[in-house]
Amino acid sequence: MRYALRRLPVLVVTLWAAITLNFVLPRMMPGTPADAALGKIAGQGPVTASQRRAIEVMLGVPHGSLLSQYWQYLKAIAEGNFGISYTYFPEPVSKVIGAALPWTLALVGTSTVLAFTTGALLGVLAAWRRGSRLDSVATVGCTFMTAFPYFWTALLLLYALGFVLGWFPIRGGYSSSVSPGWDWTFAASALRHSVLPAFTILISGLGGWLLGMRNNMMGVLGEDYVTFAEANGLPARTVALRYAARNAVLPSATAFGMALGMVVGGSLLTEVVFGYPGIGYLLYNAVVNEDYPLMQALFLVITVSVLLANFVVDLLYGFLDPRVRR
Amino acid sequence: MWRTGRKLVGTLWADRKARAGASILALFVLVAVLAPVLSPYSPTATSFARSAPASWSHPLGTTGSGQDALSQLLFGTRVSLLVGFGAGLAATSLAMLVGVVAGYVRGPLEVVLGFLTNLFLVIPGVPLMIVLAAYLPSRGVGTVLVVVSVTGWAWGARVLRAQTTTLASREFVAAARMAGEGTWRIVWHEIVPNMVSLLAASFFAASTAAVLAEAALEFLGLGNPATISWGTMLFWAENSNALLTGQWALLVAPGLCIALLASAMSLVNFGIDAIGNPKLRER
Numbered sequence: 001m002r003y004a005l006r007r008l009p010v011l012v013v014t015l016w017a018a019i020t021l022n023f024v025l026p027r028m029m030p031g032t033p034a035d036a037a038l039g040k041i042a043g044q045g046p047v048t049a050s051q052r053r054a055i056e057v058m059l060g061v062p063h064g065s066l067l068s069q070y071w072q073y074l075k076a077i078a079e080g081n082f083g084i085s086y087t088y089f090p091e092p093v094s095k096v097i098g099a100a101l102p103w104t105l106a107l108v109g110t111s112t113v114l115a116f117t118t119g120a121l122l123g124v125l126a127a128w129r130r131g132s133r134l135d136s137v138a139t140v141g142c143t144f145m146t147a148f149p150y151f152w153t154a155l156l157l158l159y160a161l162g163f164v165l166g167w168f169p170i171r172g173g174y175s176s177s178v179s180p181g182w183d184w185t186f187a188a189s190a191l192r193h194s195v196l197p198a199f200t201i202l203i204s205g206l207g208g209w210l211l212g213m214r215n216n217m218m219g220v221l222g223e224d225y226v227t228f229a230e231a232n233g234l235p236a237r238t239v240a241l242r243y244a245a246r247n248a249v250l251p252s253a254t255a256f257g258m259a260l261g262m263v264v265g266g267s268l269l270t271e272v273v274f275g276y277p278g279i280g281y282l283l284y285n286a287v288v289n290e291d292y293p294l295m296q297a298l299f300l301v302i303t304v305s306v307l308l309a310n311f312v313v314d315l316l317y318g319f320l321d322p323r324v325r326r
Numbered sequence: 327m328w329r330t331g332r333k334l335v336g337t338l339w340a341d342r343k344a345r346a347g348a349s350i351l352a353l354f355v356l357v358a359v360l361a362p363v364l365s366p367y368s369p370t371a372t373s374f375a376r377s378a379p380a381s382w383s384h385p386l387g388t389t390g391s392g393q394d395a396l397s398q399l400l401f402g403t404r405v406s407l408l409v410g411f412g413a414g415l416a417a418t419s420l421a422m423l424v425g426v427v428a429g430y431v432r433g434p435l436e437v438v439l440g441f442l443t444n445l446f447l448v449i450p451g452v453p454l455m456i457v458l459a460a461y462l463p464s465r466g467v468g469t470v471l472v473v474v475s476v477t478g479w480a481w482g483a484r485v486l487r488a489q490t491t492t493l494a495s496r497e498f499v500a501a502a503r504m505a506g507e508g509t510w511r512i513v514w515h516e517i518v519p520n521m522v523s524l525l526a527a528s529f530f531a532a533s534t535a536a537v538l539a540e541a542a543l544e545f546l547g548l549g550n551p552a553t554i555s556w557g558t559m560l561f562w563a564e565n566s567n568a569l570l571t572g573q574w575a576l577l578v579a580p581g582l583c584i585a586l587l588a589s590a591m592s593l594v595n596f597g598i599d600a601i602g603n604p605k606l607r608e609r
Contacts (some may be wrong), residue, residue, distance in 0.1 A: 026461055155564070269452065
């Protein structure tokens with residue numbers, strides 16, 4: 001508990017920095033979002049002063065000094081008021097994001113945990129049989145696999161398993177013939193639609209975990225306590241899993257928080273390819289439609305989620321490794 | 327420094343994986359340089375039949391606007407290598423600057439730089455890249471290069487900072503300091519030469535990330551769609567539904583090239599890791 005409390009200020013400062021970055025970024029760039037929207041409308045005819053005012057209010061462009069703008073921005077965030085979406089007018093941004101968030105959380109959460117566990121276990125196996133054919137196939141294969149762009153893997157899977165073989169649906173989060181709700185037909189449809197995106201994230205992420213775990217294991221396998229356990233005649237599986245892997249997994253656990261940002265990024269691209277109704281596809285649409293309020297809020301939501309997840313991983317790490325608690 | 331460099335290359339070449347990676351990399355550089363000679367047609371010529379399947383005159387078929395896909399693939403190597411190496415160099419320089427200063431200097435600057443590094447480390451790169459690209463008014467290879475460099479330096483900075491901190495407490499640095507050497511000289515002549523393998527590793531790691539990031543940005547249509555690159559090839563292939571019309575070569579070929587280039591860079595990094603950590607060396 002004391003450890004958690006001590007980590008809290010770091011989290012708060014990081015959160016503040018991320019929120020401020022989100023404020024500064026659009027203001028550092030030439031032109032305001034409202035100008036972009038006005039430019040679009042100006043192409044169709046002259047813009048009156050009242051129209052300009054309406055657009056500026058709609059896009060959340062406050063007037064006044066930078067400091068008062070910042071204050072208004074912080075106040076709006078505290079109230080959960082991210083303005084009105086431009087694409088999904090007149091839906092508020094918070095509602096649009098709220099609808100997309102569960103999809104991404106379920107998809108990315110499940111597939112990342114799966115990728116971590118399978119990758120780590122395979123990494124232990126590869127390190128245990130180092131130099132064997134399995135090891136070289138796994139390391140070279142994984143190097144190649146992690147080099148595949150997420151979206152490309154997604155496209156190939158979509159083509160092979162979705163289009164040619166027709167095993168899985170190609171687009172969307174659920175079939176258009178079912179309506180969202182808590183019933184079995186909807187759940188089954190959603191599950192079927194999530195297989196390909198989840199599989200993409202799984203195989204794109206697996207390699208990194210395997211390679212990382214293998215490297216950690218190589219370090220640990222040289223330690224005296226492992227040799228001692230082996231000399232005691234303990235079964236190989238016990239030595240590998242209970243002596244070596246338990247210690248080797250620690251660096252991977254810290255990497256987990258860091259890799260989360262990458263997984264989130266990769267899953268964004270995956271969602272775009274599959275038209276999956278999550279945060280990533282929403283961000284893509286916001287960018288394409290120049291929906292700045294939605295884009296800004298999405299970036300904030302994504303960053304804050306990753307920061308919070310990192311914080312949780314940090315706490316778990318303190319639980320796993322008592323040495324860092326001091 | 328020259329002799330350590332040669333020794334490093336020797337160790338690198340002895341590693342089978344690094345050798346394979348370096349050979350593939352050299353091949354790509356050769357293709358990029360010789361693209362005008364190797365390409366059967368101009369990559370921008372739109373005079374051919376549209377969306378033609380693979381044939382002897384167009385081994386990869388033609389694009390939806392009637393360009394020869396093979397010529398585009400060969401010329402596309404240039405953009406990927408340029409952005410990969412360019413952003414790799416920019417990100418590593420930034421990482422070196424921030425990392426070495428944060429590792430060597432004491433006081434508020436160290437705290438601020440360390441915090442900045444950690445912040446950029448946890449902010450997810452792809453969303454930041456997308457948002458940055460969306461805000462920037464001009465779209466082209468230069469923009470992509472800047473965006474990818476800005477989002478890709480943090481990991482290297484962290485590693486280099488840790489190494490600088492340990493090096494700064496070594497005897498030879500203390501000796502140099504007592505001999506009255508200036509900070510600048512100590513950093514350049516005592517510390518940086520001892521980080522060559524780390525610098526090389528973060529360069530290749532940043533380049534790999536840059537190649538993938540560039541492809542992703544252009545695939546999303548956030549680059550300039552008129553550039554000839556692997557990412558824009560994928561963008562146009564997806565836009566003209568190349569897979570559904572059976573022109574899978576338009577998607578497979580650029581994607582495979584990206585994967586091959588990125589894995590060649592990570593293979594080289596395996597050898598560099600082995601220099602730093604002899605346990606990983608192949609026997």
